[in-house]
Structure formats: structure tokens, C-alpha cells
Amino acid sequence: MSKHSTEHSCLLATFGHEDDLLDATKAARRQGYSIVDIFTPYAVHGLDRAMGLRPSRLTWVCFICGMTGALGMLFFEYWIGALAWAIDVGGKPWNSLPSTVPVAFEAAVFLAAFGSVFALFAVARLFPGKEAYPLIERVTDDHFVLVLDEVDARFDVSQVERLLQPFNLLGLEERVIATGGSR
């Protein structure tokens, strides 16, 4: 998958069933074809493994955001309660940890949740007003599209067709598309 927006000459293979798509993906990878992306109407289980995607780094973003929220808020509350504006509450010490935990917990959840969602938006380059570009209209309904990269001169469409035919291939189409940030 390329990081930067570039024009690719691609081959779009369409399937009608997720099992066919999964098998075709595995077969294409076994043959060494480079998969640009796969478009499905819904999340297909096991597709990430079949495509050979790396484990998501989003969990780390989530963890770090959560820790930042918790520690940041603990410090902030300590700063208010003990340093900047100390108020005696029921005779308790100013830097009482139990009273700061609930808000620190909320801040951790808040930052982890929003951090993950916005990190996802940023990586996927999703922003308000972004134009939809369905490669094939029915990919939002009942079709599954496997996009292969026509890397070099050796790429032979008829060979690919022979490979994918056993998996109830519905259609094969060559197209030039921009692939930047389209994961």
C-alpha cells in the first residue's frame, strides 16, 4: 500500500460472496500479486490476515492517549487542589488521591476514545466534505472488489483471470486510480 497519492494502473476483480473474495485474496497473495486495497460492503472477518496487513497501530494511539488523559488530569487536579487554589474539603489533605481518581478516569476514557477516532480519521484522510469515490457502485451493496496493482510489464491480465476464475469471478476491469490514503 503506498503512502502517497499516486496514479496506479490497477485491475479490479469483482466477487459476489465474501468466501470467494477471501479465497481469491489468498490465492493472489500466494502468486505474489500486490494488493492495492479491497473494498467490501461490510467488515469481512479474517480479511486482514488474508491480505497480510500489519496489526493495527491504533491500539497504541489509544493507550498513549488514555495514559496522557489520566496522568495529565491527575497532575492538573493536584496543581489546582494543592498548589494554585487550595480549598479545605472536609479536613482532608489537599493532595488527596481518591478525590482526583474519578475525573482522571473520565479524562482517560475521553482522550482514549476521541484520540483513537481522530487518529483513524487522520490516517484514513477522512474529513468533512471529502468526496466519495466508489470504484464500483455495488461495492456499497453486495459486491466485493479486490484491487491488484499492475506493477510491471510482466503483469498479464489473462493470467490473473485464469487464477481468479475458480472463485466465481463476476467481472474484471482495468482502471487508473489514485490510491493515496485510501485504506
Add this chain to the structure above:
Amino acid sequence: MTPATLISPQTSRRLAVLYTVSVIVLAVGAAMEPLRIWSNLLLLGFYLVTVGLGGALFIALTYVCGASWSVGFRRIPEALAVLLAPAAIGLGIILAVGREHYAWHAHGHGDAGTFWFKELWADTSFWLIRAVIYFAVWILLSRALVAVSRSQDQSGSVRLSHFNKRLSAFFLVIYAITFSLASFDWLMLLEPMWFSTIWGVYNFAGMVQATLATMIIAGILLRRRGPLQGVFSDDHLHDLGKLLLGFSCFWMYIWFSQYMLIWYTNMPEETSYFIPRAEGAWAPLMVANLVLNWIVPFLVLLPRPCKRSESVMMKVAVVVLVGRWLDLYLMIFPSTVGSPPALGIWEVAGMGLLVGALGWLFIRSFTRAEPIPSGDPLLAESLHYHC
């Protein structure tokens, strides 16, 4: 299937030795320090009963949700649910024999301002009758769930699944009420003048945590030993790990909810529970409780590879089970035995008896039925499960 196919004669002998030695040590201790031995037995009985009840709860929850993922290894929680009956009888005897160790039953409340309903509720004979009712209802309903599931092995009828689904919904409602009351009756009443309305939820959280940990260990061992080979997959382990992670956080959340409100309002009638537990040698134990039940499972179970690793999951499950023991220890011992914390040969023997009894009862229950619910229509889905 016989127990011999599950455990080698060597392991069987070791369990038997552990069991016998623990019983002898506890019997000797009963003559020397009866209160301390009784406290150990109460802990042990409550531990076993909640693990058994947790098995029934897990089955009921998965039926009600229509969950298919857990069907393949459902015989594990079913074996725990079967173990509930002997454990309940044991705990029943412990409660009846030791009712004098509850200050309330020994010499009343000694306070003129006590709410009249509390006097009625905590009356010794009513308290004992209630225990019998709880046990009878739990055993009856969990046995019925297991019996229907086992009879499906032959018939494979979908109607049995539907029947169990309805029975499960009924069980869940009954369970929620009775378990909450039972934890009030048996543990909170050790300190009759103290009260906490979150006590039932707190015990529920610990119970589910310990049950999940037991199921994880059982699943891994049964996969290694054969009966669940190719059935209990890494995906199942992964999902149990997610549940354990979730319930560890839930336990911490509830523990802290109870602690913080009492700490904040700082009223003598409420702080009487935490003050002795935060003093002297109890304080490090209270911290250890949080470390074992939350910090360790939380940090270790966060990464995905850990939840799919047999050895990591095994260790975390053991940590959580020790944590559960410590949690109950901190509920019971400061109220009965008192300061300083009593940790010695009697407690070690109590733990030995717990491991021996749990292992022996589980193997006995598990080998009574087919290892896989072969007649369940959702079995195929469970075997092909990917998480």
C-alpha cells in the same frame, strides 16, 4: 470418559495428598484455633460456591445472548455449575456450625436504634432458612440448565436450546436478587453494624473474575490433555481474556466506588470497615489486593498477543485466583480473627484444600458428561469462530 483419561495417576495422587494433608492440618487447627479455622473454611466455602455459581451464570448469559462462540467449551462452565451442589452443602454446614461467630447471632446487636427490619432480617433462624432457600434455588436451576444441555447430546433438538434460553432468563433474575442478598447475609453480616449497598455488586464482580480465571485454566489444561483439543481455540482463549480484562476493570471500578464514597463522607458508621483494613500490616495486603486483581491483569492483558498466549493467560489466571482469595480474606478475617493479619500454616492449608477440592470436584463433574455439547445446533459456529 473416566477421570483417568483426564489426569495422570501421578497428578491424581498429588491432588489426593494435597487434599488429605490439608484436611488433617485443618482438623488439628480446629482444636487449637477454632475461630481462625472456621474463617478459613468460610472463605473456602464461599469461594467454591461462587465459582460454581459463576459457571451457571456464564451458561445463562451466553444462552440469553444467543452466543455461539462459547458453545464448544460449554462443558467447562457446566462442570462448574455441577460442582455448585457439593460446595453449597459444605458452605451450608460451615454457616450452620459457625453461626455463633457472627456477632449478631452470638449476642444480638446491642444497639437500641437498630432499624426494626434489620432485626427481623438478621434473626438467626430466618438467616439459616434463607441460606437453604438460596442454595436450593441455585442448585435446582443450574442443574436443570445442565441436564437440558446434556440431554441435547442425544436428541440434538433446537427446542431444548429455546427452553434453556427461557430458563436462563429466569435464572438471571433470581440469581441477581439472591446472590446480592446472600453476600449481605454471609459476609457483610460479619460486621453487623456496618453496611454497604454496593456489596452485592462488589462480590458479583469478584465472582465473575474468579470464574473466568478458572475457566481459562480449565480450558488450557483440557486442550493440552486431549478432550478439548481442536475445540478450545486461541480465539476462544482470546475472548475469555477480553472478558477477564473487562471484569478486572469492573471489579476495580466497584471496589473504588465503595471505597471513595466512604472515604469522602467520612462517617464513623461507614468508615468502621476500612479503618482496621488500612492500618498496620493490613495496609500492604489491601494494596496487594488491588495489584493482583486489577493492575496485573489490566497491564498484562492489554496487548493482543498476551490474550492468545497459553502461558501468559495461565499465569494471569493464577494471579487473579490468588487475588480473589486475598479479596475474600480481607472481607472476612479482619472481622472475625482481627489484628494482626493471620497468615500461616492454617491459611496455607485452607488454600491447599481449596485447590484440591476445586480440582477434584471439577474433574469429577467434567467426566460425567460428553466433553463437547455435540447436539447443540450452534456448535459448528463455535468451532469456526474467529474473533
